[in-house]
Amino acid sequence: MKFVVSREALIKPLQLVAGVVERRQTLPVLSNVLLVLEDSKLSLTGTDLEVEIVGRVDLDSPGVDGEVTVPARKFVDIVRSLPDDASIELQEEEGRVLLKSGRSRFTLSTLPASDFPNVEDGPSDLQFSCQQKEVKRLIDRTAFAMAQQDVRYYLNGMLWEVRQDQLRVVATDGHRMAMCTRTMGVNTADPVQAILPRKGVLELVRLMNDSDELVDISLSANHIRVTSFDYTFTSKLVDGKFPDYERVLPRGGDKVVYGSRSEFKQAFSRTAILSNEKYRGVRLLLDSGQLTIVANNPEQEEAEEQLTVDYEGSSLEVGFNVSYLTDVANVIDSDTIKMTLSDANSSALLEEPEEGGDSVYVVMPMRL
Numbered sequence: 001m002k003f004v005v006s007r008e009a010l011i012k013p014l015q016l017v018a019g020v021v022e023r024r025q026t027l028p029v030l031s032n033v034l035l036v037l038e039d040s041k042l043s044l045t046g047t048d049l050e051v052e053i054v055g056r057v058d059l060d061s062p063g064v065d066g067e068v069t070v071p072a073r074k075f076v077d078i079v080r081s082l083p084d085d086a087s088i089e090l091q092e093e094e095g096r097v098l099l100k101s102g103r104s105r106f107t108l109s110t111l112p113a114s115d116f117p118n119v120e121d122g123p124s125d126l127q128f129s130c131q132q133k134e135v136k137r138l139i140d141r142t143a144f145a146m147a148q149q150d151v152r153y154y155l156n157g158m159l160w161e162v163r164q165d166q167l168r169v170v171a172t173d174g175h176r177m178a179m180c181t182r183t184m185g186v187n188t189a190d191p192v193q194a195i196l197p198r199k200g201v202l203e204l205v206r207l208m209n210d211s212d213e214l215v216d217i218s219l220s221a222n223h224i225r226v227t228s229f230d231y232t233f234t235s236k237l238v239d240g241k242f243p244d245y246e247r248v249l250p251r252g253g254d255k256v257v258y259g260s261r262s263e264f265k266q267a268f269s270r271t272a273i274l275s276n277e278k279y280r281g282v283r284l285l286l287d288s289g290q291l292t293i294v295a296n297n298p299e300q301e302e303a304e305e306q307l308t309v310d311y312e313g314s315s316l317e318v319g320f321n322v323s324y325l326t327d328v329a330n331v332i333d334s335d336t337i338k339m340t341l342s343d344a345n346s347s348a349l350l351e352e353p354e355e356g357g358d359s360v361y362v363v364m365p366m367r368l
Helices: 007-018 072-081 132-145 198-207 261-272 322-331
Strands: 002-006 032-038 041-047 051-058 066-071 087-093 096-101 104-109 126-131 157-163 166-172 176-183 192-197 214-219 223-227 231-236 255-260 281-287 290-296 302-308 316-321 336-341 348-351 359-363
Touching (some): 007 041, 007 072, 032 072, 066 072, 132 176, 132 322, 132 359, 157 198, 176 322, 192 198, 192 231, 198 223, 198 231, 261 281, 261 302, 261 336, 316 322
Antiparallel strands (some): 002 087, 032 041, 032 066, 157 166, 157 192, 214 223, 223 231
């Protein structure tokens, strides 16, 4: 195997592929990246047996075909440390890979490509195409609400629900929920649900950009595969039953508040400074035309913010985790936030007030 590639062409796909590789592995070959050269097409593959990413690079000139695995971290660090305009020559000889660039020479150990595991590819139950920016938006709008290390393992991921002509994603950690729904050309008689693991979600969004370029998405019983021009992403699905998110959506809230998103965001971040560091609780006091946000902590310190809001109705006092409210204010991109409340023991529903808003957020109250 032998080829020449520019650093510029190699660095981005290499970093994205190596991002999947775990530092501590049970199998030594999982610490490596698989390089496969066919004519002038170079593919790079990284996997941790849960998530696999394949990146593709077109070389300016054909090389000598072959396949080999090299240590991921060292390979990335070497390529990253070379000058921006460097040209890299790589060749395999006698179980080693020799990498040359200018006056620099590196010899890397290898492991046989035949040892590299393949994520099995079963028949897909559902296939459709959509724009990269749609996938990116769906994840950006909801990923913050995924659980991190919950014993309810199905919450450490994101539900993808495909219905006729729409794709919906839902994330929840049991205390808050984020949901985003986009219209797209999908043809399915019955709704199809799949839970992507947390790592898969975070790796997938790194591959997506805000372009109109299409990606092909295929869902099977155990896997999701997303294929773009430059990458193929495959992830195992979480085997579990996601909670019935429809039941979590608060119904019949009679107190509807409209306020400036930027004012909400700034007020939440200021009051958070003096909230209890463990519980992050703040009290919202709602009156006609005014919302007061109050935080205090065990040191008897207190913060209070008063905001002018569009609200007519009876007064209400309710407690929330201020971090959850801030997260929602950070991802909504309209100028105004619509907040629907009913009483001190009911969840708040936050959304964009405009027609065509595609995201809905639920935050459970706290007893303070």
